[in-house]
Amino acid sequence: MRKFLDFLQLAGRSILHRKMRSWLTVIGVFIGITAVVALISIGLGLEKTINEQVAGVFGVDTFVIMDENMFGGGAHGGGAEEYALDLDLLKSIEGVKVAAALRERTGFVQGQPDEAGNPLQGFLPVLGLSPELMTEFQSFTGELTVMPGGRLFEAGDVEVAVLDYKIAQRLRVEVGDTILVAGDGDAELDLTIIGIMAPPEEEQEEKDGAGFGVRFSAGSEGDTISVPYETMDLLWGPADDVLVTLVRTEPGYDVDEVADRAEEALKARGSDITAVTYNDISEAIGTMTSTISAFLAGIAGIALLVGGVGVMNTMFTSVLERTKEIGVMKAVGAKNVHVWTIFLIESGLMGLVGGIVGTVLGLGLSALASAFIGRFFNVDLIVVASPTLIIVTLLGSFALGALAGLWPAWRASKLPVVDALRYE
Amino acid sequence: MVLLKMERITKEYKLGKTVVRALRGLDMEVAPGEIVAIMGPSGSGKSTLMHILGALDTPTGGTATIDGASLQELKESQLVTLRGKKVGFVFQTFNLVQTLSALQNVELPMIFQGVPRAKRARRARDLLTRVGLADRVRHKPNELSGGERQRVAVARALANDPEIILADEPTGNLDTETGAPILSLLQELSRQDGKTVILVTHDPDAAAIADRIVRLRDGCVSTSGRHAGEETAVPSPGHDAEGRAVSEEANTSSLDESTPGSVSTSCRHVDEEAKASSSGFDDRSEQPEAHPPVEGSGTETSTLRVDPEGGDTNA
Numbered sequence: 001m002r003k004f005l006d007f008l009q010l011a012g013r014s015i016l017h018r019k020m021r022s023w024l025t026v027i028g029v030f031i032g033i034t035a036v037v038a039l040i041s042i043g044l045g046l047e048k049t050i051n052e053q054v055a056g057v058f059g060v061d062t063f064v065i066m067d068e069n070m071f072g073g074g075a076h077g078g079g080a081e082e083y084a085l086d087l088d089l090l091k092s093i094e095g096v097k098v099a100a101a102l103r104e105r106t107g108f109v110q111g112q113p114d115e116a117g118n119p120l121q122g123f124l125p126v127l128g129l130s131p132e133l134m135t136e137f138q139s140f141t142g143e144l145t146v147m148p149g150g151r152l153f154e155a156g157d158v159e160v161a162v163l164d165y166k167i168a169q170r171l172r173v174e175v176g177d178t179i180l181v182a183g184d185g186d187a188e189l190d191l192t193i194i195g196i197m198a199p200p201e202e203e204q205e206e207k208d209g210a211g212f213g214v215r216f217s218a219g220s221e222g223d224t225i226s227v228p229y230e231t232m233d234l235l236w237g238p239a240d241d242v243l244v245t246l247v248r249t250e251p252g253y254d255v256d257e258v259a260d261r262a263e264e265a266l267k268a269r270g271s272d273i274t275a276v277t278y279n280d281i282s283e284a285i286g287t288m289t290s291t292i293s294a295f296l297a298g299i300a301g302i303a304l305l306v307g308g309v310g311v312m313n314t315m316f317t318s319v320l321e322r323t324k325e326i327g328v329m330k331a332v333g334a335k336n337v338h339v340w341t342i343f344l345i346e347s348g349l350m351g352l353v354g355g356i357v358g359t360v361l362g363l364g365l366s367a368l369a370s371a372f373i374g375r376f377f378n379v380d381l382i383v384v385a386s387p388t389l390i391i392v393t394l395l396g397s398f399a400l401g402a403l404a405g406l407w408p409a410w411r412a413s414k415l416p417v418v419d420a421l422r423y424e
Numbered sequence: 425m426v427l428l429k430m431e432r433i434t435k436e437y438k439l440g441k442t443v444v445r446a447l448r449g450l451d452m453e454v455a456p457g458e459i460v461a462i463m464g465p466s467g468s469g470k471s472t473l474m475h476i477l478g479a480l481d482t483p484t485g486g487t488a489t490i491d492g493a494s495l496q497e498l499k500e501s502q503l504v505t506l507r508g509k510k511v512g513f514v515f516q517t518f519n520l521v522q523t524l525s526a527l528q529n530v531e532l533p534m535i536f537q538g539v540p541r542a543k544r545a546r547r548a549r550d551l552l553t554r555v556g557l558a559d560r561v562r563h564k565p566n567e568l569s570g571g572e573r574q575r576v577a578v579a580r581a582l583a584n585d586p587e588i589i590l591a592d593e594p595t596g597n598l599d600t601e602t603g604a605p606i607l608s609l610l611q612e613l614s615r616q617d618g619k620t621v622i623l624v625t626h627d628p629d630a631a632a633i634a635d636r637i638v639r640l641r642d643g644c645v646s647t648s649g650r651h652a653g654e655e656t657a658v659p660s661p662g663h664d665a666e667g668r669a670v671s672e673e674a675n676t677s678s679l680d681e682s683t684p685g686s687v688s689t690s691c692r693h694v695d696e697e698a699k700a701s702s703s704g705f706d707d708r709s710e711q712p713e714a715h716p717p718v719e720g721s722g723t724e725t726s727t728l729r730v731d732p733e734g735g736d737t738n739a
Binding site: 010328416418 | 475478480481500501504508512513515519520521522524533535536537538540541580583584
């Protein structure tokens with residue numbers, strides 16, 4: 001292997017001797033490498049960013065119970081379906097610390113009479129919320145603010161309601177007024193309004209929207225009437241219209257295990273649900289982003305292939321124009337394998353230099369692109385410089401160069417010495 | 425003792441559909457320490473012979489041995505080792521590697537033999553000093569004059585301390601003034617270091633340093649004779665006349681060759697063999713008729729097999 005260093009030197013000299021062409025070849029390689037490194041880095045950054053956002057919402061101890069088809073791209077294509085839930089059963093499962101659910105119905109609602117004395121009424125969406133949603137799961141709900149003079153639900157509240165600001169205006173009610181809500185059959189309740197939600201600021205709205213469609217004030221229309229979860233039972237009976245359930249586990253319990261247990265128990269009760277933990281979501285995001293990354297990297301790979309063909313072309317030219325030199329080397333005692341090695345190192349080196357330049361440019365480009373994308377979508381994209389990616393890229397670029405040089409090098413080594421010496 | 429021995433060497437090339445017979449049953453021997461000049465017109469097979477003598481190529485037929493090793497029996501890699509260690513080449517066009525300095529060019533053969541770096545550099549420097557280029561070690565070939573380049577090439581040829589120096593027209597691209605030091609350098613290598621030097625040349629000045637001149641014609645040795653050598657710088661008139669006489673004779677034979685059925689006189693034995701295998705003795709009996717100058721055949725047969733002693737008596 002002592003010879004290897006000498007050959008490295010010989011190859012390096014010959015590359016430097018043909019600076020212009022070598023650089024053009026290297027440019028061909030690094031354009032491809034830049035594209036690959038940039039795209040993969042952006043992909044990794046995106047994945048990490050989303051993961052951290054999800055982790056920020058979930059924490060390490062929380063899972064979500066959703067309709068079976070909601071997660072994992074079921075037959076319904078991810079549309080939110082309502083499901084039946086036994087919240088008390090869920091709460092009794094070992095390891096569950098807090099469980100809060102959200103259910104929705106459309107019901108007949110009657111507010112205060114207008115100037116003419118006609119009561120304002122209509123069918124409106126009514127949400128049933130566990131009070132814990134607001135106290136325990138603020139990372140999911142975001143900051144909920146009521147207008148001055150009102151409050152949100154507390155434990156023990158029953159015949160109360162919190163209204164969105166728009167519906168409050170339409171029903172002409174204020175805090176302290178009552179509305180009539182009719183449920184199934186004869187069930188109807190007069191609910192006292194204890195709070196009216198403040199109109200959302202635009203930015204707040206968007207940030208919540210970046211979550212996972214777990215929206216508590218059904219849409220931005222601002223026409224939702226919220227009542228305590230228990231109150232829904234009085235109006236519409238046991239829950240078969242749950243949109244989402246959030247569960248926090250006891251400290252010391254494995255969240256995935258508890259989620260599995262909960263899923264099993266609830267399914268046994270006929271609920272078509274699935275329990276989704278942070279790990280599940282992270283996995284799904286990983287699959288998604290790596291699919292996108294692979295697709296983009298595939299496109300970049302074409303650029304890389306072109307670079308490789310460039311190296312091959314250069315090496316063939318090099319073999320041709322150095323035919324005589326090859327003859328001389330063989331005349332002074334170079335074996336075929338020596339000639340082969342020198343040419344292979346030469347093409348490998350060009351690949352490697354292309355790889356180094358491409359990696360640096362690619363990382364720079366991904367940082368730039370992340371900043372740009374981040375500004376555009378109003379998120380802080382994390383810039384990832386993965387050591388694995390860098391090492392694999394550098395090794396890969398050397399291999400690319402060497403691979404492209406394999407055939408030319410073989411041709412060079414097989415040149416008959418007498419013919420090579422005679423070549424002009 | 426014989427260092428190089430060529431027996432009935434034939435070499436054929438295929439150029440498209442035609443077979444070119446570059447060597448046609450050549451016999452030659454070279455003793456260690458000898459300076460032999462190989463002369464002859466273009467196309468006489470000089471280069472082909474040099475390639476075989478230097479183990480760059482193997483003959484199609486016959487036996488070529490270098491220091492007892494038969495070329496045909498060696499594998500490609502063994503041939504490489506053989507020429508790497510036993511033969512040093514000096515070319516007409518110098519053939520230095522342009523990207524390397526003088527020192528690195530001299531180091532090159534040692535790199536392939538795996539000589540350690542420090543030892544290699546020291547020896548390369550010594551060799552360049554010896555050829556008078558101590559102050560040019562860092563220069564690239566394009567920064568050197570023709571004579572200097574050829575001296576680098578001589579130093580490179582000496583790198584692995586070979587027994588044989590093969591110089592193909594070493595002064596061909598140099599004028600007399602720059603060529604002379606190269607020739608005396610080669611001569612010195614034979615006289616002082618006991619190297620065997622084989623010169624392929626057109627240049628009478630170059631041939632003048634030789635102990636012996638082997639003249640080729642049409643792929644065979646036409647004459648081989650002891651040269652005046654060190655005592656006289658130019659060939660003696662008698663020798664010169666002899667050489668010319670021979671070449672005229674050979675010219676007629678090559679003219680004859682264009683007529684069907686005729687053969688080159690100097691290579692007769694090979695052609696005989698070829699014909700004998702096909703049509704028996706008839707050809708051999710016909711042959712004197714095809715070549716009227718029968719008197720010449722005596723001198724020709726003496727040149728068929730050339731050994732240093734034979735050449736001696738001829739002169």
